[in-house]
Amino acid sequence: MNKMIIKGGHRLSGNVTIGGAKNSTVALIPAAILADTPVQFDMVPNILDVHNLMVILESMNVSSDFADGILNVDPTTINESALPSKAIKSLRASYYFMGALLGRFGRAKITFPGGDNIGPRPIDQHIKAFEAMGAKVENDGDEIIITTNEDGLHGAQIFLDVVSVGATINAILAAVKAKGSTVIRNAAKEPEIIDVVTFLNNMGAKVRGAGTDVIRIEGVESLRAKNTHIIIPDRIEAGTYLSMAAAYGDGVKIQNVIPEHLESFIAKLQEMGIDLQINEDSIYVPKTEELKNIEIKTMPYPGFATDLQQPITPLLLMAAGDSTIIDTIYPKRTKHISELKKMGAKIRYDEGNGTIIVSHTDALVGSKIEAGEIRAGASEMIAGLMAQGTTVIDNADNILRGYDNIIDKLTNLNAVVELVNDES
Ligand SMILES: CC(=O)N[C@H]1[C@@H](OP(=O)(O)OP(=O)(O)OC[C@H]2O[C@@H](n3ccc(=O)[nH]c3=O)[C@H](O)[C@@H]2O)O[C@H](CO)[C@@H](O)[C@@H]1O
Ligand SMILES: C=C(OP(=O)(O)O)C(=O)O
Structure with a gap:
C-alpha cells in the first residue's frame, strides 16, 4: 500500500494531458480475449487496474506487455483456468470476464468482483442478460458459475431494469459471438460503451446503436483485429483536473479532452462563474476569484457523473454559499466527508434526504486521512493541494x-507531492 504525501499551498499552473479512459480500458482488456488474433491498444492509462487485469490475463495463458501507453494482448493461446481471486477482487471491472469468457468458451467461473466500496453494487442485471441468452447462472459461495448447453448462447431481447454501464457492456460481450440477434433496451449510453463497441466492430462484430438506449447485435463467428485501437480520453480524470484547476489554479490548460463528453460537468463550472476557454481538444481554466454556489444531482450519462461528485467537492468549498449534491446513482458515496472534515471542511451529509451540503470554507489544514475509494481519494488529494501544511493520504492505492x-x-503543475510505499 502507498501513502500520498502532499505539501499543500503551492498554486497550480501549466498544462496537463489526460490519459485513456479507465472505464473503457478495463472493459477493452477483457474484451480482447474474444479475438482470434493478437490485439493492440494505444493510450492505455498507467493505472493499477490495468496491471491487475494483466495478472488475470496471465492466469489464462494470455500474454500481454505494456509500455509507453501501448498494450499488446495475445489471446491466441488462451486456456480455461482458475482466475486469481486477489486480482479479481482488486477491481470492479473483473466482472467483464463473465461476458467475455461466455463469448469465448460458452461458460465462466469467477469470484464476485471487487472495486470501489461505494454502497451496494448488485449484478442482477448482468445475470438477467446472460440468462436471457440461454445461460444457467449459479452461485457457489463467493463464486459465480455460468454454463450453457451444447448449443451455446443465443440472441435474446433484453430490457434492463436499471440503466447500467456494466450490464450493458457485459451483455454486448456475451452477445457478439452468440447465435442470432440480440436487442438490449434501456441500455446505458456512456462514451466508454461506444469505445468498446468501436473496438469490437473494427474486429468484425456487428453492433449498432451504441450511445443510444437501444443496442442491436448480430452474432458473428470470429473476431480478428486489423488495427490498433486508440482509447478515448478519460472524462473523469479530465473532470478531476478541471475541478482542481478551478479551485486552486492560476491558469491551467487541460489537454486531450473531448469536451462533448463533459457537457454536464462543464455547465456546472460555468454556472459557478468560471470562464472556461473550450477548444476542440483542450480546456483552459483561468484563475477565478468569485465562485457561486450550485446544486448537483448525479444521473446516468449524459447527466452529471457520480464519479465526479467527490472530485468537484473541494471546489464547492470555495463557493460563496451552500452547495448541495444528491447522488442518485450511489447515495452512500460519502467516504470523503469524514476525511475532508478532518481538514476543516464545512460539509455534512443529511441521511434523511440523501443530500450532501457543502458550505463555504475559508481554509483547509493538512491532515492524516484515508482514501476509502478512488474518487474519495481524488477529492482528498485536491483538498490536500489546497491546504496549508502537509496531508498524508493512506490507502493511496485507491487513487492509483x-x-x-x-x-x-x-x-x-507545480504541486509538491510524493508516494511512499508503507509495505515494509
Ligand atoms: C468499471 C466501470 O465502468 N465503473 C463505472 C460503472 O460501474 P458499474 O457498471 O458497476 O455501475 P452501473 O452503471 O452498473 O450502476 C448504476 C446503478 O445501477 C445499479 N445496478 C447495476 C447493475 C445491476 O446489475 N443492478 C443494479 O441495480 C447500481 O447499484 C447503480 O445504482 O458505472 C458507474 C456509474 O456510472 C461508475 O460509477 C463506475 O465508475
Ligand atoms: C467507481 C469507480 O470505479 P469502479 O467501478 O472500477 O470501482 C470509479 O471509477 O469511480
Missing part, C-alpha cells in the same frame, strides 16, 4: 487504481 501517472502530472 484510476489516475494515470498522477505524481508526474501533479508535479508538472
Whole structure:
C-alpha cells in the first residue's frame, strides 16, 4: 500500500494531458480475449487496474506487455483456468470476464468482483442478460458459475431494469459471438460503451446503436483485429483536473479532452462563474476569484457523473454559499466527508434526504486521512493541494487504481507531492 504525501499551498499552473479512459480500458482488456488474433491498444492509462487485469490475463495463458501507453494482448493461446481471486477482487471491472469468457468458451467461473466500496453494487442485471441468452447462472459461495448447453448462447431481447454501464457492456460481450440477434433496451449510453463497441466492430462484430438506449447485435463467428485501437480520453480524470484547476489554479490548460463528453460537468463550472476557454481538444481554466454556489444531482450519462461528485467537492468549498449534491446513482458515496472534515471542511451529509451540503470554507489544514475509494481519494488529494501544511493520504492505492501517472502530472503543475510505499 502507498501513502500520498502532499505539501499543500503551492498554486497550480501549466498544462496537463489526460490519459485513456479507465472505464473503457478495463472493459477493452477483457474484451480482447474474444479475438482470434493478437490485439493492440494505444493510450492505455498507467493505472493499477490495468496491471491487475494483466495478472488475470496471465492466469489464462494470455500474454500481454505494456509500455509507453501501448498494450499488446495475445489471446491466441488462451486456456480455461482458475482466475486469481486477489486480482479479481482488486477491481470492479473483473466482472467483464463473465461476458467475455461466455463469448469465448460458452461458460465462466469467477469470484464476485471487487472495486470501489461505494454502497451496494448488485449484478442482477448482468445475470438477467446472460440468462436471457440461454445461460444457467449459479452461485457457489463467493463464486459465480455460468454454463450453457451444447448449443451455446443465443440472441435474446433484453430490457434492463436499471440503466447500467456494466450490464450493458457485459451483455454486448456475451452477445457478439452468440447465435442470432440480440436487442438490449434501456441500455446505458456512456462514451466508454461506444469505445468498446468501436473496438469490437473494427474486429468484425456487428453492433449498432451504441450511445443510444437501444443496442442491436448480430452474432458473428470470429473476431480478428486489423488495427490498433486508440482509447478515448478519460472524462473523469479530465473532470478531476478541471475541478482542481478551478479551485486552486492560476491558469491551467487541460489537454486531450473531448469536451462533448463533459457537457454536464462543464455547465456546472460555468454556472459557478468560471470562464472556461473550450477548444476542440483542450480546456483552459483561468484563475477565478468569485465562485457561486450550485446544486448537483448525479444521473446516468449524459447527466452529471457520480464519479465526479467527490472530485468537484473541494471546489464547492470555495463557493460563496451552500452547495448541495444528491447522488442518485450511489447515495452512500460519502467516504470523503469524514476525511475532508478532518481538514476543516464545512460539509455534512443529511441521511434523511440523501443530500450532501457543502458550505463555504475559508481554509483547509493538512491532515492524516484515508482514501476509502478512488474518487474519495481524488477529492482528498485536491483538498490536500489546497491546504496549508502537509496531508498524508493512506490507502493511496485507491487513487492509483484510476489516475494515470498522477505524481508526474501533479508535479508538472507545480504541486509538491510524493508516494511512499508503507509495505515494509
Ligand atoms: C468499471 C466501470 O465502468 N465503473 C463505472 C460503472 O460501474 P458499474 O457498471 O458497476 O455501475 P452501473 O452503471 O452498473 O450502476 C448504476 C446503478 O445501477 C445499479 N445496478 C447495476 C447493475 C445491476 O446489475 N443492478 C443494479 O441495480 C447500481 O447499484 C447503480 O445504482 O458505472 C458507474 C456509474 O456510472 C461508475 O460509477 C463506475 O465508475
Ligand atoms: C467507481 C469507480 O470505479 P469502479 O467501478 O472500477 O470501482 C470509479 O471509477 O469511480
